[in-house]
Amino acid sequence: MIKQLAYYPGCSSLGTSREYDMSTRAVCELLGLDLKEIPDWSCCGSSPAHSFDHSLSAALSARNLALVETMGLDMVATPCPSCLSNLKTSSHRMQRETFRDKVNLLLDKPYMGSVKSMSVLQALIEQVGTDTIAAMVAQPLTGLKLAPFYGCIMNRPSEIMEFDDPENPTSMDRILTALGAEVVPFPLKVECCGASYGVPFKDIVAKLSGKLLSCALDAGAEAVVVACPMCQMNLDLRQKQLAKPAGVNFEIPVVYFTQLMGFAMGLPESRLGFDKLCVSPALLLSRTLAAAS
Amino acid sequence: MRIGVFVCHCGSNIEGTVDTAAVARAALGFPEVALATDAMYTCSEPGQDAIVQAIREKGLSGIVVASCSPRMHENTFRRAVERAGLNRYMFEMANIREHVSWIGKDREANTNKATELVRMAVEKLRRNTPLFSNKFDVTKRVLVIGGGVAGIQAALDCAEGGKEVVLVERESSIGGKMAKLDKTFPTVDCSSCILGPKMVDVAQHPNIKLLACTELKSVGGYVGNFQVELRKKATYVDWTKCTGCGQCMEKCPSKKSEDRFNERIGVTTAINIPFPQAIPKKAVIDPASCRHFLKGKCGVCAKVCPTGAIDYEMKEEVLTEQVGAIIAATGYDVFDISKIGEYGAGRYPDVITSLQYERLLSASGPTGGHIKRPSDGAEPKTIVFVQCVGSRDKSLGRPYCSGFCCMYTAKQAILTRDHIPDSQVFVFYMDIRAPGKLYDEFTRRAMEEYGARYIRGRVAMVYPQGSKYIVRGADTLLGTNVEIEADLVVLAAGAEAAAGAPALAEKLRISYDPYGFFVESHPKLRPVETNTAGVYLAGSCQGPKDIPSSVAQGSAAAAKVLALFSKDKLESDPQISRVDIKRCVGCGKCILTCPYGAIKKIDFRGEPKAEVVATVCQGCGICTSTCPQGAAQLAHFTDDQILAEVNALCRF
Numbered sequence: 001m002i003k004q005l006a007y008y009p010g011c012s013s014l015g016t017s018r019e020y021d022m023s024t025r026a027v028c029e030l031l032g033l034d035l036k037e038i039p040d041w042s043c044c045g046s047s048p049a050h051s052f053d054h055s056l057s058a059a060l061s062a063r064n065l066a067l068v069e070t071m072g073l074d075m076v077a078t079p080c081p082s083c084l085s086n087l088k089t090s091s092h093r094m095q096r097e098t099f100r101d102k103v104n105l106l107l108d109k110p111y112m113g114s115v116k117s118m119s120v121l122q123a124l125i126e127q128v129g130t131d132t133i134a135a136m137v138a139q140p141l142t143g144l145k146l147a148p149f150y151g152c153i154m155n156r157p158s159e160i161m162e163f164d165d166p167e168n169p170t171s172m173d174r175i176l177t178a179l180g181a182e183v184v185p186f187p188l189k190v191e192c193c194g195a196s197y198g199v200p201f202k203d204i205v206a207k208l209s210g211k212l213l214s215c216a217l218d219a220g221a222e223a224v225v226v227a228c229p230m231c232q233m234n235l236d237l238r239q240k241q242l243a244k245p246a247g248v249n250f251e252i253p254v255v256y257f258t259q260l261m262g263f264a265m266g267l268p269e270s271r272l273g274f275d276k277l278c279v280s281p282a283l284l285l286s287r288t289l290a291a292a293s
Numbered sequence: 294m295r296i297g298v299f300v301c302h303c304g305s306n307i308e309g310t311v312d313t314a315a316v317a318r319a320a321l322g323f324p325e326v327a328l329a330t331d332a333m334y335t336c337s338e339p340g341q342d343a344i345v346q347a348i349r350e351k352g353l354s355g356i357v358v359a360s361c362s363p364r365m366h367e368n369t370f371r372r373a374v375e376r377a378g379l380n381r382y383m384f385e386m387a388n389i390r391e392h393v394s395w396i397g398k399d400r401e402a403n404t405n406k407a408t409e410l411v412r413m414a415v416e417k418l419r420r421n422t423p424l425f426s427n428k429f430d431v432t433k434r435v436l437v438i439g440g441g442v443a444g445i446q447a448a449l450d451c452a453e454g455g456k457e458v459v460l461v462e463r464e465s466s467i468g469g470k471m472a473k474l475d476k477t478f479p480t481v482d483c484s485s486c487i488l489g490p491k492m493v494d495v496a497q498h499p500n501i502k503l504l505a506c507t508e509l510k511s512v513g514g515y516v517g518n519f520q521v522e523l524r525k526k527a528t529y530v531d532w533t534k535c536t537g538c539g540q541c542m543e544k545c546p547s548k549k550s551e552d553r554f555n556e557r558i559g560v561t562t563a564i565n566i567p568f569p570q571a572i573p574k575k576a577v578i579d580p581a582s583c584r585h586f587l588k589g590k591c592g593v594c595a596k597v598c599p600t601g602a603i604d605y606e607m608k609e610e611v612l613t614e615q616v617g618a619i620i621a622a623t624g625y626d627v628f629d630i631s632k633i634g635e636y637g638a639g640r641y642p643d644v645i646t647s648l649q650y651e652r653l654l655s656a657s658g659p660t661g662g663h664i665k666r667p668s669d670g671a672e673p674k675t676i677v678f679v680q681c682v683g684s685r686d687k688s689l690g691r692p693y694c695s696g697f698c699c700m701y702t703a704k705q706a707i708l709t710r711d712h713i714p715d716s717q718v719f720v721f722y723m724d725i726r727a728p729g730k731l732y733d734e735f736t737r738r739a740m741e742e743y744g745a746r747y748i749r750g751r752v753a754m755v756y757p758q759g760s761k762y763i764v765r766g767a768d769t770l771l772g773t774n775v776e777i778e779a780d781l782v783v784l785a786a787g788a789e790a791a792a793g794a795p796a797l798a799e800k801l802r803i804s805y806d807p808y809g810f811f812v813e814s815h816p817k818l819r820p821v822e823t824n825t826a827g828v829y830l831a832g833s834c835q836g837p838k839d840i841p842s843s844v845a846q847g848s849a850a851a852a853k854v855l856a857l858f859s860k861d862k863l864e865s866d867p868q869i870s871r872v873d874i875k876r877c878v879g880c881g882k883c884i885l886t887c888p889y890g891a892i893k894k895i896d897f898r899g900e901p902k903a904e905v906v907a908t909v910c911q912g913c914g915i916c917t918s919t920c921p922q923g924a925a926q927l928a929h930f931t932d933d934q935i936l937a938e939v940n941a942l943c944r945f
Contacts, residue, residue, distance in 0.1 A: 165634055166634065167633075167635045168640065187637070187756035187757055188756060
C-alpha cells in the first residue's frame, strides 16, 4: 500500500546535501512512501531566525505547515534535523493560543495545527518498518562495520521531538542491522559535532568533530552513518582540518543512512550520489559487493 | 438552647487583622446566643476555665469558639465543654485564623468574614445533638509489615512491651537494606555486626512470630480488630525441616538465578540462602532458574538434603491473623539508574549503583570485600562518585532529596581509600547535605583526611574509551568543564517508594503521596500515625530516611501501639453515617462508593436496604453525598446542619 506524506526537503537539499535528498526520494519511492514535495516551500529560518525572534521563526515554519494543510495531508517528513527541530518547536509553541495568534497574524493563511512533523528516519521506521526494509535488501552490507551518528538535535529535547531515546537512540542502528551491516557500539552517537561554529570558531568544530571520528575509529567503525546535513559536512568535508588537533589523518567515509539503504536495495548509484561525498566510500562498497557475490 | 461564643485573639495572630471584639458584639445578635466575648488565648488554662465557668454560671447548653483550625484544638475545647457537664459534641469551632487572619490583611473584610463564619457555626450548633461513643474490645497483637531495621526495631519494642507480634517479610530473610551495607556512617561500624544481633533477637523472641517470604493479601476490620490475610509464597523447601546447612547450594548445578541480595552483581544458585547471617536461615528455590522446574529433571538438592526438606510440590498458602494494630515498615527501593541514558548504566558494566558498590565492599559480598570492576575483575584506581542520581531532579519526577546519599557517598569515599590506598576518588555533588550529629564532620573527613576530591557540579555524560570511562561534567566553582578518566563510576542512586507501595497503601486504607511514600497524619505532630486509626508508619516507607531515623521511628511506632494496647476497651467515634430505612430505596449506590466497605445490603421485609456497619464506618460522608434520597446521614454533619450553614452564609 502506498502511503502519502508531504515532503519538506529543506535548503541544504538544494546545495550541500543533494545526495541526501536524492537518496531519500529514491529509497522512499522503492519502499512505497509517496513523498509529495510541498509546492512553493520556503526556508525554515534555520538558526538565525529563532535566535533573533521566536515568532518570526515560527511563522517561517508555520507557512510550510499551512501549505501541507492545503495539500490535504496531515504528515510531513524532512531529512534535515534542523528543519525538523524548527517545525516541531513551532508547532509546540503554537499550541499556546496567544503565541499562535501572534504568528498567524504574520501569515497569509493561518496554520490550524493539524500536521505531524517527522524526520525521514522516523517515517521509515514508523510508516515502513525494519521488517519491510530487510525484505527489500538485494545486496546485504555483510561485514561492513558502521558507527551510526544521530547528532545532537534529532531526538532532543525529547518532549518536543517525541521519537526514539534521547540519549541512546537505536532507530538507525536497527535499519543498518536490517541492511545486514554490523553496528559497532558508538557511545558518542548523540554528541554535538560543533554545528555552525565551523564558520566563526573552526577550532571548536575541529575538537568536537575530531573526537567523534576518533571514537568511531576506536570502536572499529569503517564508516560513520549520519542523518544530518550539518553533521555530514563537518565530519566529511573537514577531515583534513580535524587531523591536526586529533593527531590522526582521518580517511573515513561519512555517508547518509539513505544512501546505504539505496545501495543495499540495489538502486543505481546515479540515484544515490556517492560521488558527492568528500571521502569516497567506493572501496568499502565494492568490498561489500564482492563479498555478496 | 443557650449558646456562648468565645472569639480568640490568638495573641496577635488573629487580633492583628480581625477586630475580635466587633465579632463578639455581632455574635450577640445571632439567634439563641446568650453570651459572646473575646479572649487573648482561649486555649490557655484561664481561657478554658472561662468557658467552663460560663457554662456553669450562665446555664449555657452549647459553645462556639472562633479561633484556629479544628485540627489544632477541637479536642482541647471538646474536653473543656465536657468538664463543664455538656456533651462534647455540643461544641463548634469557627476557623478564623488559617481561614481568615493569616490569609488576608484587610481588617474590615477579615472582621466581616470572621463574623460570617461565627454565624455559620452558631446555626450548625443549634442543630447539634449529643452523641455517644460505643466501647469495644482490643486484640492486643500487632502486625509489622517489613523486616528492615525499622520493622525489626518496632517488632522488638512491641515484643519487649509484652505484646504478640506478627512480623511479615516478603524476601526470604529479614534485614532489609541495612543487611546489604558494608559499613554505616558516621561511625564506620560494620553494618551486619550491629544489625545481626537484633535479627537474632527477632528469631528468638517468644512474642514474635516471623513469617518470611510472606506478603499482605488483604486487610479487613478496624482499629483494635483487624483481620489480615497473608500470602505465604511457595519456597519449595519445608522450613520446619531445613537446617540452613547450605549443602544444597554447594551442589546446585544451576547458577543462573539473579542474585537479589547482591544487587544483581552476578548470579547465584537456584536454591539459595541469601547471606550467611540470614534470619531465618532457610533455603528457597527460584523456579525461574531451577532445572527441576524448567526441564522436569535434576533433583540434586533433594538428593543431598540431609533432612529431606525439599518439596517441589509446595503451593502458596493463605494465612489469617487477628491483630489490633498494624505498623507499615516496607522501606524503599533504589532508583533505577538505567533511566538516565546519558550515564549509560545498563549498557556499561562498570557504571553501578552505590548499593552495588556496597556489596563490592562487603566481606560477604560477591568479591569477598575486594573492590573489583564488574567488567574485567580489575582493581579500579580512579573511582568517580556521582551524587543526586534520581534525587532533586524534576525531569525524572524525583524532585525530592533522598537525604542519605551525601553521607553514604562520603563513607564510600573513605572506604575506597582504605581498601585501595593508591586510588583517586572524585565526588560530583550539588550541595553537601549533612545535617545530623557528627555528619558534617564526617564529610569533612572524607575530603580533608582521605583526600576525596569534591567537585561541585553535575555530570553530563559517561562514555567508554578503551577500558576506561570518560566522565564529563561541570565544575561550577571553577566555571569550567571537567573530564575524568575513570575505572569505575558509582552513581549515588536516590530512594524511591518500594515496589507495590501504592497497592499496599490501598489495602491498608492509608494515603500515599505522588511518589508512592505513605502519608503521616501530621508532618510535625503526628509523624508515625496515619489517618486510619490503628495503622502506623516506621522507616523509609514514609519518606527516605537514614538508619538512626528509621530506628527512632520504629520505636516511636511501637510506643504508639503500646499506648493503644494499654487500654482494654476502645471508644468508637460516633460521627458516623446512618441510613434512614424509611427513605432508603435500596439502589446500592452508597455500597459502591464507600471506600471502606462499611455499607452492606440487607433484606428488610422483602425489600433491599442499605445498612452502615458502625464499627467500620470512618465518617467520611461520601455516602451522604451519593445517596439520591438523602437517606444516608452523617451524624454531626447532617444535611440539615450543612444547609443551615449555607443559609447563614447566603442570607442576603
